[in-house]
Amino acid sequence: MEKDETIVLYNNKIKEIANETFSLGEGMSNEKLVRKVLRTLPKRFAHKVTAIKEAQDLTTMRLDELMENLTTFEMSLDDGESSKKKGIA
Template identity: 45%
Template sequence: MKEGETIHDMYTKLSSITNELRSLGETINMSKQVRKVLQILPKLWESKVDAITEAKDLKVPTMDALIGNLKTHEMNRSQDFSKKEAKKDKSLGSKGNSSQCLYMDIGCSKHTTGNIKDFISLKALKGRGISFRDRKKGHILGVGRIGKSIEESIENVYHVSGLKYKLLSVSHICDKGNEVKFTFESCTVTNQTTKKVVLIAQM
């Protein structure tokens, strides 16, 4: 993927190549197409690729789901860059938030974070080791809740050593009686029983 090229541009080229090969009688399966897309993403996308790779270990996503996920991340990155530039222009002299990036994913098997400061309650565990995409290893150190309070929190979040981002499972959140709503600027998790907002993530 070339510098300045969008996910849409990249996918258009890949689709053209795939269609040409198909017309010549050579079929490329979905798993190979997904791996190819992840391999050609720039290094700046490494944390996103790690998140997708870990989430999809047991299930290969469809190409449409993968491209949709990447386009959302691309939009988030663009907005985040614009916000940072706006802060520079204001010259406030204050340091930015050092919290980890948050990813909401429909396919991951569990909630995870590498930042112990995210937790409002945490139980230590002697968990199994896990491997990241760059072959580095981490371990599950504990499990607990993250959020503002017990009522406004996400439970069963695993603390994983070496993880550089937060990864939350949309399906798990919905299974707990919550509604997840995405807009252009944010992602909001609302408890369907209490109607209280559990979590707001800026996009």
Template identity: 35%
Template sequence: MKDNESISKYFTRILTIVNQIKRLGDKIEEIRFIKKILRSLSSKFEHVVVAIEESKDFNNLTIDEFGEANQNSLWYLDSSANNHMSGKRELFATLDESQQGEVTFGDSIKRPMKGKRTIGITLKNREQQYISNVYYVPNLTSNILSLGQLLEKGYNIRTKELELSICN
């Protein structure tokens, strides 16, 4: 994994290689590639590796399920986003679909917002927390946490060297 590479780009790159190998007729044990991906992630993702290793039954996990689970658990911190957003409908146990509107991104592209609700996330220490007022934006490929919205709710945000911490 390259130092400046995101997990999703790295996973896409590895999946492309796996698919090329499969097209050549090679029989591949998917568990072998999943373990290689986990071993090759940089140390800054160690907490993600531990969480995946402890929560997944590797013997029954396909590479597609691994990628999907990985994408659902990633949240990007965005200082320019006004609201928390996710395009993953399955993250919302219930959804208030009476809350509809439009979201405008920094590049002026507009996307429909099809609902709003509180969702649960698992923290690095495996503690369950909830994020309220998360917009459901269909087809949004990343989960976004708004730093501004966290500050409004009273969270403290600290940066030191290459680490950002959020405390309530």
């Protein structure tokens, strides 16, 4: 995932790759996809990745469930950054 890329765009890329590998006969398990996504997230998601790994069972977590969780977290990050930009006089 690139630094400026959103989770939604990243999710689309991951789904395309998963579909391509499936069509080639090399399907990936959901667990493998979830682990790969968590490994490729930028540092701004480090706290969330740690929390997910500790609190969730990655063997049963679905990719769409992970992406929803990360999208919600990203939205809260964006809210925090926009409030910092306003500044206090």
